[in-house]
Amino acid sequence: xxxxxxxxxxxxxxxxxxxxxxxxxxxxxxxxxxxxxxxxxxxxxxxxxxxxxxxxxxxxxxxxxxxxxxxxxxxxxxxxxxxxxxxxxxxxxxxxxxxxxxxxxxxxxxxxxxxxxxxxxxxxxxxxxxxxxxxxxxxxxxxxxxxxx
Amino acid sequence: xxxxxxxxxxxxxxxxxxxxxxxxxxxxxxxxxxxxxxxxxxxxxxxxxxxxxxxxxxxxxxxxxxxxxxxxxxxxxxxxxxxxxxxxxxxxxxxxxxxxxxxxxxxxxxxxxxxxxxxxxxxxxxxxxxxxxxxxxxxxxxxxxxxxxxxxxxxxxxxxxxxxxxxxxxxxxx
Numbered sequence: 001x002x003x004x005x006x007x008x009x010x011x012x013x014x015x016x017x018x019x020x021x022x023x024x025x026x027x028x029x030x031x032x033x034x035x036x037x038x039x040x041x042x043x044x045x046x047x048x049x050x051x052x053x054x055x056x057x058x059x060x061x062x063x064x065x066x067x068x069x070x071x072x073x074x075x076x077x078x079x080x081x082x083x084x085x086x087x088x089x090x091x092x093x094x095x096x097x098x099x100x101x102x103x104x105x106x107x108x109x110x111x112x113x114x115x116x117x118x119x120x121x122x123x124x125x126x127x128x129x130x131x132x133x134x135x136x137x138x139x140x141x142x143x144x145x146x147x148x149x
Numbered sequence: 150x151x152x153x154x155x156x157x158x159x160x161x162x163x164x165x166x167x168x169x170x171x172x173x174x175x176x177x178x179x180x181x182x183x184x185x186x187x188x189x190x191x192x193x194x195x196x197x198x199x200x201x202x203x204x205x206x207x208x209x210x211x212x213x214x215x216x217x218x219x220x221x222x223x224x225x226x227x228x229x230x231x232x233x234x235x236x237x238x239x240x241x242x243x244x245x246x247x248x249x250x251x252x253x254x255x256x257x258x259x260x261x262x263x264x265x266x267x268x269x270x271x272x273x274x275x276x277x278x279x280x281x282x283x284x285x286x287x288x289x290x291x292x293x294x295x296x297x298x299x300x301x302x303x304x305x306x307x308x309x310x311x312x313x314x315x316x317x318x319x320x321x322x323x
Contacts (some may be wrong), residue, residue, distance in 0.1 A: 044283035047177060057248065061274050086281040088183035138249050 248275035
């Protein structure tokens with residue numbers, strides 16, 4: 001029983017380790033935007049963590065910068081484009097629809113289109129073969145008939 | 150005609166294999182600097198010796214290296230002797246002491262030697278953030294107009310100096 005309790009307590013304490021510092025926001029709206037943006041910005045030092053997940057010093061600095069800019073009245077676009085100016089498109093987990101990263105958005109649709117095209121071609125051809133049997137298939141049918149006679 | 154269509158999967162495979170093969174030799178940690186071709190961001194900070202305020206104007210005038218370092222950074226110790234060598238042959242190196250304690254940094258330069266023309270002290274890392282620094286050591290090639298021409302992440306040594314880092318500097322310094 002005591003072990004179970006200890007395990008439960010250990011599990012409960014893990015999420016609180018994720019981010020160390022807390023910021024006091026002057027407005028609840030800013031806090032909501034902060035929580036959305038920390039999940040959208042990527043830690044430049046780490047390969048695949050948001051700045052919310054990462055404990056790297058650089059993420060700490062970026063969170064502080066984000067907090068300062070939010071309090072200074074910057075818009076979301078201004079903040080994100082400022083980060084992109086410093087660290088490049090890499091910092092965005094939600095890449096821009098323009099520029100080279102537009103292919104990330106377009107690629108799934110292009111492949112879907114290609115797949116659809118192939119699917120249509122294959123089914124059309126199959127239908128044609130079913131309605132217009134080739135000369136060989138007629139020969140085969142005749143041969144089969146001869147055999148059975 | 151039909152026969153040729155049969156080769157489409159083979160071509161697809163070759164294309165994909167070429168793409169993935171190239172991916173093998175790429176380092177995902179290597180980020181292109183967003184600041185290449187742009188001026189050094191504005192800043193106003195104290196020098197490490199504490200007697201002077203420096204701004205981006207102090208970096209311009211001649212091609213130089215801007216070396217980001219800290220006493221907490223192990224690779225910085227490793228590259229230090231090579232920076233001393235570069236300073237001896239007349240390469241101007243500006244230090245950016247990044248997220249460090251001034252007294253520790255001064256003691257380090259006293260002990261190991263000082264290759265820097267001057268050292269900018271950035272204890273909060275604000276200037277580093279504007280530069281897009283994500284880990285020390287980083288070395289930037291800045292031309293005489295104060296435009297960033299190259300960013301090297303990691304150790305400066307004979308090999309990297311013979312490579313793109315040194316090449317860019319030699320080009321810009323002419």
